[in-house]
Amino acid sequence: MANKIPRVVVREQDPKLRAANFEEVCYGYNEEEALLEATRCLNCKNPRCVAACPVNINIPEFIHHLTEGNIRAAADTIHVDSSLPSICGRVCPQESQCEGSCVLGIKGEAVAIGKLERFVGDWSLDHSAEVEGLKIEKNGKRVAVVGSGPAGLACASDLAKMGYEVDVFEALHRLGGVLSYGIPEFRLPKDRVVAREINEVKKLGVKFETDVIIGRTMTIDALLDAEGYDAVFVGSGAGLPRFMGIPGENLNGVLSANEFLTRVNLMGAWDPEHSDTPVYVGRKVVVVGGGNVAMDAVRTAKRLGAEAVIVYRRGEAELPARKEEVHHAKEEGIEFRMLTNPTEILGTEDGWVKGLNCVEMELGEPDASGRRSPQEKAGSDFVIDCDVVIMALGTSPNPLIASTTGGLNINRRGCIEADEVGTTSREGVFAGGDAVTGAATVILAMGAGRKAAKAIDEYIKSK
Amino acid sequence: MFKIVAKRQLAEQIFEMKIAAERVARAALPGQFVIVRANEGGERIPLTIADYDVEAGTVTIVTQTIGMSTRKICALNVGDSLADFAGPLGRPSEFVHMPLEELKSRKYLFVAGGVGTAPVYPQVKWLHEHGVECDVIIGAKTKDMLIYIDEMSKVGNVHIATDDGTEGFKGMVTGLMKELVETEGRKYDECVCIGPMIMMKFVCLTTKPWELMTTVSLNALMVDGTGMCGACRVSVGGKTLFTCVDGPEFDGHQVDFDEAMRRQAMYKNQERKANEEHKCNCYGK
Numbered sequence: 001m002a003n004k005i006p007r008v009v010v011r012e013q014d015p016k017l018r019a020a021n022f023e024e025v026c027y028g029y030n031e032e033e034a035l036l037e038a039t040r041c042l043n044c045k046n047p048r049c050v051a052a053c054p055v056n057i058n059i060p061e062f063i064h065h066l067t068e069g070n071i072r073a074a075a076d077t078i079h080v081d082s083s084l085p086s087i088c089g090r091v092c093p094q095e096s097q098c099e100g101s102c103v104l105g106i107k108g109e110a111v112a113i114g115k116l117e118r119f120v121g122d123w124s125l126d127h128s129a130e131v132e133g134l135k136i137e138k139n140g141k142r143v144a145v146v147g148s149g150p151a152g153l154a155c156a157s158d159l160a161k162m163g164y165e166v167d168v169f170e171a172l173h174r175l176g177g178v179l180s181y182g183i184p185e186f187r188l189p190k191d192r193v194v195a196r197e198i199n200e201v202k203k204l205g206v207k208f209e210t211d212v213i214i215g216r217t218m219t220i221d222a223l224l225d226a227e228g229y230d231a232v233f234v235g236s237g238a239g240l241p242r243f244m245g246i247p248g249e250n251l252n253g254v255l256s257a258n259e260f261l262t263r264v265n266l267m268g269a270w271d272p273e274h275s276d277t278p279v280y281v282g283r284k285v286v287v288v289g290g291g292n293v294a295m296d297a298v299r300t301a302k303r304l305g306a307e308a309v310i311v312y313r314r315g316e317a318e319l320p321a322r323k324e325e326v327h328h329a330k331e332e333g334i335e336f337r338m339l340t341n342p343t344e345i346l347g348t349e350d351g352w353v354k355g356l357n358c359v360e361m362e363l364g365e366p367d368a369s370g371r372r373s374p375q376e377k378a379g380s381d382f383v384i385d386c387d388v389v390i391m392a393l394g395t396s397p398n399p400l401i402a403s404t405t406g407g408l409n410i411n412r413r414g415c416i417e418a419d420e421v422g423t424t425s426r427e428g429v430f431a432g433g434d435a436v437t438g439a440a441t442v443i444l445a446m447g448a449g450r451k452a453a454k455a456i457d458e459y460i461k462s463k
Numbered sequence: 464m465f466k467i468v469a470k471r472q473l474a475e476q477i478f479e480m481k482i483a484a485e486r487v488a489r490a491a492l493p494g495q496f497v498i499v500r501a502n503e504g505g506e507r508i509p510l511t512i513a514d515y516d517v518e519a520g521t522v523t524i525v526t527q528t529i530g531m532s533t534r535k536i537c538a539l540n541v542g543d544s545l546a547d548f549a550g551p552l553g554r555p556s557e558f559v560h561m562p563l564e565e566l567k568s569r570k571y572l573f574v575a576g577g578v579g580t581a582p583v584y585p586q587v588k589w590l591h592e593h594g595v596e597c598d599v600i601i602g603a604k605t606k607d608m609l610i611y612i613d614e615m616s617k618v619g620n621v622h623i624a625t626d627d628g629t630e631g632f633k634g635m636v637t638g639l640m641k642e643l644v645e646t647e648g649r650k651y652d653e654c655v656c657i658g659p660m661i662m663m664k665f666v667c668l669t670t671k672p673w674e675l676m677t678t679v680s681l682n683a684l685m686v687d688g689t690g691m692c693g694a695c696r697v698s699v700g701g702k703t704l705f706t707c708v709d710g711p712e713f714d715g716h717q718v719d720f721d722e723a724m725r726r727q728a729m730y731k732n733q734e735r736k737a738n739e740e741h742k743c744n745c746y747g748k
Contacts, residue, residue: 171689173500173507173547181691211549213689217486239691243703250696250703250722252729259692267686268504276506276532277686278733351725398690400708 003039007109015331019302022185022270024192025328026090029112031071034119038066041111044103049113052101055447057081059098059113062120075124078117083154083201084446086125086193089118091183091292092443093322125196128203136205139163141460144229146214146401149177150442151235151433153201154449155456159233160204162457167229169212174266177237178434179442181266182258184296186303187325190265215400220408224428230463231428231456234416235449236401238434242393244288248345249391253282253353257289257297257392264300281306282387286356288342289392290314295325297390298334308334309384313341313361313374339363339374343381345389355383395439405429413438422452423459430456465548468521470541473610474603476528477578478537479513484548485520493586494556494680494712497522498688500547501535508532509685511582511657511711512551513611522548525581525610530734552688553711556586556655557678563593571597572643572651572675573619574636574666576658577604580611582680583657584618591618598622598643598651602636602658605629636662637669644673651675656715660727664720671716679715681706684727697723 011027012018018025029037041063049059058077065074078085094100094114102110143159145152148170156166174180179194188194202208214220214236223229241256243249260279263269267277285301287294290312302308310329312319316338319326330336339361346355360380363372402410409417409425415438422430432448434440469481487497496511514523528534539545558566571590575583580601587597599619603609606629615621623631624639632639636658643649654677656666663679670677683695683706695706700717704710 171549172687173549181687211547212486213549213552216551217490217549239687239689241691241693243693243696250698250726252725256693259686259694262686262692267507274504276504276535278730280730280733351722398708400690 002042003036005036005040007040007112008033008037010112010115015328015333018186019332020305022303024189025186028122029115029119031119034116035066035069037112037116038063040104041067042103048101048103049098052097053081054097054441054443055081055450057098057117063111063113063116066116066120071120071123072127074120078120079124082443082446083157083450084150084197084442085117085121086197087121087150087179087188088443088446089114089116089121090188090193091441093441095323097443122193125193125200128200134161134204136161137163138165141165141230142167142228143456143460144169144223144227144232145235146220146232147171147177147235147237147433147435148175148198148208149179149235149237149433149445151237151435151445151449151452152177152233153198154446155233155235155432155453156206156449157201157204158450158453159456160201160206162453164457166206168206168208169214169218170208170210171213172266173210175208175210177235181262182293182296184261184265184300185270186299187296213400215404220401220405220426220429230460231430233422233449233452233456234401234424234429234431234435235433235445236398236435238395238397238415238439240396240398240414241391242395243391244342244393246342246344248347248353251345251347251353252351253280253387254345254389254391257287257293257390258395260297260390261293261300264304270300270304279304280388283307284386285309285388285390286311286384286386287390287392288312289394290319290321291392291394292321292325293394294392295321295329297392299329299332301388301390302332302334306388309337309386310334311337311340311342311356311358311384313339314372315339315363318371337384341374341376342389346383353387353389355385356389357381357383395434397435397438401435420451421455422448423455428459430459464544464546466544467539467541470539473525474608477525477608477610478528479523479525479581480536480539481516481521481523482545482548483520484522487522487548487550488515488517488520491515491522491551492555492559493589494559494582495551495553496582496688496711497524497548497550498552498685499524499536499545501532501539502546505535505546506532507547507686507688508536509552509682509688509707511680511682512585513581514585514588522550523581525578527578549688553707554709556589556712558586559589566590567594569595569652570650571595572640572649572654573597573599574602574640574654574656574658575599576602576636576656576662577608578610579658579662579680580609580615583655584611584614586655587615587619596620598649600624600636600639600643602639602662635665637665640666640669644675653678660720660724663715664724667715667718667720677715678712679718680711681713681718681723682711682727683707683723684729696726
């Protein structure tokens with residue numbers, strides 16, 4: 001019988017302190033807390049959480065192992081379906097997935113599945129539990145993986161376990177894709193989590209090469225022909241930033257969230273002692289958008305010392321960001337201007353941002369998608385004074401691979417066309433993650449990478 | 464890590480390096496650039512490719528020490544390595560895709576300024592190797608700042624301009640252009656200009672009334688160089704484009720140079736501060 005105690009509160013860094021540093025916000029559960037929280041799970045016969053997980057982790061089973069204090073068994077259960085639990089436990093939108101469908105959540109609080117997954121994932125990294133004792137028989141076949149983000153990592157590690165020789169090509173100088181350049185240190189520590197998770201993949205024998213831009217340095221055609229790979233997986237992500245197309249967008253001080261976060265995360269501009277890359281926040285930063293990337297950007301700007309504001313055209317209920325990120329942002333003193341839409345960025349005489357002209361919005365009737373579409377309130381123009389405007393409006397896939405690979409079809413949104421398991425229009429080429437779906441989540445990308453690994457295995461065996 | 468296999472000084476503050484980067488050398492075409500990071504913690508900076516040798520597996524870059532990052536690159540010596548050398552990036556010059564017959568009938572005028580002379584070289588060399596001879600104007604402040612004169616002379620018809628008249632034509636490259644086109648009556652189908660932003664602006668103003676199509680190669684600020692950040696946004700014909708993936712070469716008559724120059728100076732204050740704080744030992748070795 002499940003324990004009827006309230007959800008174990010996770011320890012977090014004090015909001016006032018953390019708003020000025022880049023250390024992780026959430027400390028996570030220790031063993032005692034995790035084992036206690038695990039006792040809350042009802043171990044449902046028909047677990048809705050499993051169905052709501054994009055990769056269908058057997059959640060009741062791993063939690064049950066925890067109640068028995070068997071963390072290794074819990075790790076084994078998770079690893080059947082997920083290769084990045086330390087990461088997903090931190091960045092998955094649990095409230096709309098596993099925890100959102102937890103029976104306990106109907107009347108009270110859902111089991112803290114994400115925090116438990118994180119605990120098991122971190123324990124697993126500390127004990128190298130996934131790869132320890134794994135015996136891999138090489139099958140002599142070679143697969144190239146394009147991109148070292150969540151999709152590529154998951155695909156590479158599964159293929160390596162099946163005995164494939166896997167080479168991962170990364171365009172940037174550091175591995176991890178969006179885990180490295182996009183998600184900030186305070187939400188996903190780079191050395192303690194991302195690098196160690198990648199290190200586990202390396203232990204499986206996967207080789208990584210940085211500074212290789214597929215489509216430029218080498219083409220997919222060359223990988224399949226001259227380089228002799230039996231198959232290629234494309235997990236190149238969705239890295240191309242969108243802008244609004246309003247006047248003033250090329251003023252100095254307007255940047256994409258991608259640029260801002262890349263400067264700070266990938267290039268380390270938050271730590272000027274060890275980085276030559278500059279970043280400019282001025283006195284006040286406005287971030288336009290309401291997704292996780294917008295939250296990451298606004299909280300980063302705050303930590304760099306600026307007054308930081310979110311401007312979003314819909315209402316708070318419509319914010320696409322994880323609830324936890326919105327909550328954390330508010331605790332840290334971020335101002336939220338909802339139902340507000342920028343119409344023009346105002347500049348000084350010498351071309352620097354001095355303000356953002358906005359209009360107030362109101363929600364109209366639900367549109368075809370069921371979402372209430374925002375409409376401008378006539379005559380409601382007003383100006384927010386600011387020095388920097390960051391556009392966090394989403395990203396699209398980079399056209400480089402599609403445009404340099406013969407016979408690879410893309411859709412209207414620039415995404416690579418692929419089926420459920422990653423098969424593309426080009427034989428031997430598989431794809432998954434944001435490159436196929438457009439910007440989505442780490443867990444979906446990871447799931448796609450794993451499905452593609454299976455499909456690649458079947459494809460090569462059938463050749 | 465990418466080893467420096469050769470290094471020589473071309474002028475005060477201008478250094479040429481050959482980098483062992485086999486794959487980049489194999490894939491490189493005229494007009495493309497690389498992203499270079501000198502060391503861990505260093506900036507990613509874009510440098511236009513000055514030459515490439517498929518057999519030797521090397522790529523040549525020419526760097527002028529204008530800030531901390533370029534100084535760090537130039538302080539490295541033969542046997543040292545660059546942390547990162549990624550490329551080739553950007554679209555190649557348009558002529559590499561042209562039918563050879565059409566190309567052979569075209570007359571090109573290249574205008575190179577200062578360190579921008581280096582990226583002009585692989586273009587003129589490529590055209591020379593494909594049977595197209597070009598006029599090349601090389602400009603610099605003074606004789607000692609001229610680079611790549613010998614190399615360029617082997618592949619194109621070089622005309623020199625120096626501001627102070629210490630070599631060749633006395634005056635700006637635009638003056639020499641006028642001499643060739645207006646005085647000598649030379650006809651061209653296209654002008655390709657690479658140099659400081661301000662020079663490219665004035666070259667475009669010069670060629671505009673001649674209705675001479677002018678291609679420029681922009682050296683915008685970049686972080687990743689692969690289309691991810693948008694730091695290199697430039698207005699071309701009223702449209703916002705990314706220098707890294709849509710360029711770096713654009714129709715110069717459509718480029719908003721004033722905006723491009725302003726955007727290039729985005730981090731000037733911070734760079735100045737970094738330069739002052741940087742304890743320079745670059746020339747100590």
